[in-house]
Amino acid sequence: MKILFAASEAMPLVKTGGLADVVGALPKSLAKRGFDVTVMLPKYGEIPKEITDSAVYLGYTFVNIGWRRQYCGLFECVVDGVRFLLLDNEYYFKRGYLYGYGEEEAERFAFFSFAVLECLELLDEMPDILHCHDWQTGLIPLLLRTRYANRPGYRDIRTVYTIHNLQYQGVFSRGLLQDLLAAGDELFSSDDGLEFYGAASCMKAGLLYADKLTTVSPTYANEIQTEEYGEKLEGVLRRRSGDLTGIVNGIDTEVYDPMRDPHLAVPYRDSREKKRRNKTALQQELGLEVDERVPLIGVVSRMAGQKGFDLIGEALPELMDEHVQLAVLGSGEPRLEAMMREAAARYPGRMTVWFGFNEGLARRIYAASDLYLMPSRFEPCGLSQLIALRYRSVPVVRETGGLRDTVESFNEYTGKGNGFSFGPATAHDMLFTVKRALTFYRDEEAWAKILANGAKRHYGWETSAREYERLYRGLAGEARAG
Structure with missing residues (x-):
């Protein structure tokens, strides 16, 4: 045919x-x-x-x-x-x-x-x-x-x-x-x-x-x-x-393969130690404080209202109180770019924003981040959460479109789930869910289970x-x- x-x-x-x-x-x-x-x-x-x-x-x-x-x-x-x-x-x-x-x-x-x-x-x-x-x-x-x-x-x-x-x-x-x-x-x-x-x-x-x-x-x-x-x-x-x-x-699992990705500092599959080495390499590259223990949240996205960037901006002061780092790559609406530029200046060493698109840097953010944030107001499918899962970064998403179909919120009682999700498109709900994810990030056994759940599913075509x-x-x- x-x-x-x-x-x-x-x-x-x-x-x-x-x-x-x-x-x-x-x-x-x-x-x-x-x-x-x-x-x-x-x-x-x-x-x-x-x-x-x-x-x-x-x-x-x-x-x-x-x-x-x-x-x-x-x-x-x-x-x-x-x-x-x-x-x-x-x-x-x-x-x-x-x-x-x-x-x-x-x-x-x-x-x-x-x-x-x-x-x-x-x-x-x-x-x-x-x-x-x-x-x-x-x-x-x-x-x-x-x-x-x-x-x-x-x-x-x-x-x-x-x-x-x-x-x-x-x-x-x-x-x-x-x-x-x-x-x-x-x-x-x-x-x-x-x-x-x-x-x-x-x-x-x-x-x-x-x-x-x-x-x-x-x-x-x-x-x-x-x-x-x-x-x-x-x-x-x-x-x-x-x-x-x-x-x-x-996603094309041959193209998006952390074991063979030439853009990464260290190739890896399920090794958390090697993933942390990618984190410290990115921290050094982007001027973040180099500390493998600090949870790094990645965002690679158009800066648009659809993508929930206003929610990120509203939640940012309280989010940064959680002692996290934020690495953002993207461009889009001028008001949102200005908001992110001002925020990066307010949190030197803890937040970095790269305006535009850079494929190699995007891959390094996927590889380095512990959490990957996608608070989209709507998302027909989304590929970023699939790439994040492939690179063993745990997605935090809003329950809409393809995000709902591909990310299952972790249930600590059943042990099921490959990420975290929230329903209402509010900064409060997003922040609550990120904080919940960080709680499990600090629990080595629970985090290993979430990563293992993400690794079980095949994200190819x-x-x-x-x-x-x-x-x-x-x-x-x-x-x-x-």
Whole structure:
């Protein structure tokens, strides 16, 4: 069975967030299960030159987008055993960064959506399943069902659309999308069209027109059908609930392996002594007081309200009274960056903040931290808690989305649990839970049990890949029956 992923980013070619990790890792697991998997991406200027230089030119086509007729070249490369197809148009994709171009984003990713479908005719065989990811590819299922429905070879393609974060929907003016799609009013009704409160939503197109919908955890699949988490699309999602499946993400355990991670001071697996050596190395690197006995709390995250940074700021004075250290890596909202900058200045030697993103430093924080803090207000899946568990850092999370599905709060009476969790999104509840975790941290026997519980579970893609296999095979069976 041939599976084609269409996405706006994928590791190890280009990354801004967790989407890239998923699109980079899941195809490898599916390939191990016998699938023929290809990933189609824009040929960004940010892709490493050694990768683009190795790419083989397959041909070109033209894409009609609005009033433009644009060239699209197709290049092929294989990276880490995965076949990538890169769609080339420098006007849209050879820029300084991946996203953030305002209304131009509509044209860039409308072009990408058309180009994905046009380039299928340059391939030897059509895919059985076209798996689309997030709003940047939301128009593809719509176009396949409407504009391309009568082209030879397209009718039997089935589509899966995965929601990685419903908050980012690709909402643009209705007139702009109508122009780009050369579409009339028939595609823009409020019930079964792209209309979205006076504008138009690319995400909604994917939700309405894909054959099957998935999201990245079972709990999030339920949450997004409610008004609290549905981002004004809960009605559409409830109507399609029979086609919606929550499949929790995994991580690439070959990439995230503390035994073979080149970024770490000391490789380790379950050795607490070697993990402490990574802690003292990070303390020295970041200017923290060097003391292996002090509990170190790690945070690697976007600095956003969604991620609960306001809770951290509110709880910080009382948290630092617990004689802990805090290592934070990330960037985001200016007010939250300013808050964290001021806090780091207030607690020299005990708190450090590195603004931006640094993959090597992120790995060293996972390896060095005793506790890993994720107080997210909502979290579709979250990969950081899985990486933390892989690096034997105990997560403290809010009970939402994938955090609820992957972190079980420790129960001292049964001995079960791989972390700690809290319900209400308040600084008080977060602080209480961190203090509870610190109590067990100071109990050598209990802490060893928590770490052992975390080590038992496998955090790779194998289980999730099996669930995707069932989904794909069910769709392929429907296509044959049709």
